[in-house]
Amino acid sequence: MTADIYHFNNDSCKLLSLILVPCFLISTAGMAAAEEVQFTLRVMMIKESNKVLYAEIDSDFADVLLSFLTLPLGTIVRLLVKHYGKNAPIFGSLNSLYAGLLNMDDRHFWTLEGLLMLAYPRNSSEMECSRLKLLIDDTPPTRYFMCSNMMCVSMYYNMNCRCSNSGNMMNRNDVAVGSQCGVKSVFTVPTALFILTDDMQILTNSPASVLRILKLNAIKDTNALEERTLIVGRNEIMELLKGSLVSKTPITDIILPMSSADDSDTLRETRKFFASAKCESDALPQTQTSQNISSDSKKITVKAFVQKSTNRILFAQTRHDFIDFILSLLTIPLGQVQFLLGSSTHLGSISNLYRSISDSENVEYMKSRDTIAKLLEPQIAPYYLSKYQIFSLSQQKLPVFHRTLVHNEIELCECSHSELCTSKITTFDPKGQDSYVKGPMLFIVTNDLEVCTAASKSIISILDQMRIPVFDVEEQELDIGMEEALSILKATLTSTSALTNGLQPFLKSRPKQQT
Secondary structure, eight states: OOTTTOOOOHHHHHHHHHHHHHHHHHHHHHHHHHTTOOEEEEEEEETTTTEEEEEEEEHHHHHHHHGGGGSBHHHHHHHHHHHHGGGOOBOTTHHHHHHHHHHSOGGGBSOHHHHHHHHSOOOTTHHHHTTOSSOOOOOOOOEEEEETTSSEEESSTTOBOOSSSOOBEEEEEEEEOOOOTTOOOSSBOTTOEEEEETTSOEEESSHHHHHHHHHHTTOOOGGGEEEEEEEEOHHHHHHHHHHHHHOSSHIIIIIHHHHOOOOOHHHHHHHHHHHTOBOOOSSOOOOOOSSOOOTTSOOEEEEEEEETTTTEEEEEEEEHHHHHHHHHGGGSBHHHHHHHTTTOOOOTTHHHHHHHTTOTTTGGGBSOHHHHHHHHSOOBOTTOOOTTOOSOOOBOOOOOEEEEEETTEEEEESOSOSTTEEEEEEEOOTTSSSSSBOSSOEEEEETTOOEEEGGGSOHHHHHHHHTOOGGGEEEEEEEEOHHHHHHHHHHHHHOSOHHHHHHGGGSOOOOOOOO
C-alpha cells in the first residue's frame, strides 16, 4: 500500500502495528524467496502481427493463475495499488470504495478488527495458496491467539477478549490453521501440462487444442509462426492479474511488451495505454446470474438524489445497513463474483480463466471435485458474513479449538482427536454485532461509491461543487434487493459511475414534457 494514495487514520495505524507486524515477521522469509521465483514459458507467435497464439505452461503456473479467482476484491485493489502506485489501473469504482473505507473514522465500526477485516480481507483458500510456487498475495496468514485468561480465542493479536475477566490476546499461545504437510499440488495435478491462450483460456496441452487454436486464428501455414521464450516472474504475474481485468489479450498487450527489447512506437503506445487502463464499460448489459431472485429477498432502502435533466444519480443518502453491504463487496472472492454474475463480468479476460475450470477436458487434471467447487464458487472467510449481506454467500466453516496441556502449559489445539485436548474454547466474531458498521447512522455515498458521513458533506457544498442548480435535483427512494444488488456489483467492477450505471434502470421514469 502506497502512503501517497491510501491513508489510515491514527487509530487504525496503531491497530496495524499491533496486528500486522507479528504476522509479517512470520511470513517475511517466505515472501522474500517468492520474489525470486521465475517461470520459463514457450510462446507461439504470429510473426506478421506479433500476436501471441498461446503459451505452454505447467501445473505450477496454472495454479498461480487460478489463484486469482480466490482473491477478495479488496485484496486485488490493494495489491494493484501497492505494486503500481499512482499508475494502478482503475478497477471500476472499487478503488474509490477502498480509499473511502480507509478514510472512514474507526468510530463508525463496531470494532477496529472489523475495519481491518475489510481493509485486509482473508482468503478462504489461503491454505491452498500458501503452497503456490509464487504467491502475490501479501495478506498476513491467519493465526489465532488465546487470551490471558485462557478462556477465548481471536484471530487478531493483542485485542481485548470477550470473556468475563477481559484481558488482552497473547501471542505466546498462537496456532496457524489448516497446514497440510507433504501436500505438493494446489489446484491442478502436478503432472498436468496446459496451454494458455492470449485471452486467458487454459486448455490441455494436446494436438487437438493446438489444432483448434490454429483454426480459430485462421492459420493456414505454420511457417507464419515463430517460437519465443518468455521469462515470467513476480512483476509479470502482477501484469497478468492487471491484464486479466483490463485486456482481452493480456499476453500480447502487456507481458510481451514488458519483456521485449524492441522500443518501437507501437510498443511504447501499448505500454502507455495499459499503464492507465480502466476496467470500465459505459453500456452494461442486463445481468444474467445463477442467483435466485425472489420477492422475499432482503431489501435495503436508500434515497437517491438524481439530476432530472440527465437522469444521473449524483449521490445517495443511506443508512449504515447499505454502507455495510457495499463495504462487504471488498471481501467477496473474484471467483464468487463470476458465479454471482453468471461468469459475465465484462472484465478483460478473467471470465475465460473462470470458464476454463469447468472445461470437460480439464476436469481430470484438476486436483479434485472439491477443488473445482472452491474455484467456481469460492466461500468467504470465517466471520466475514454480515447480517446486511444481500447475496446468498457461503461462509467457510468456523474453526473449533480445544485446550491442550503440553509440558504443563495450556496451548491451543485445532482438533479434538488428541488425548491431550480438553475442553472446547470459545471463538468470537471480531467484527462485532454480526455486522461491520455501527448504526443507526446516516451516510453519503458518491456516484463512484466513496463513503462519508452525511454530516461531513452538506448537500449545498455537493451541488455547488458539481455546479448543478437545485431545481434540477429530485429525490427518489429505492429498495435494494437481489436484482439491484447484482446490478450494483456489476457496475462496481466496470464503471466509475457505479450508482448511476447500477441503479439507473430502477429509477422511476418521469413523464416526458410536451413541446
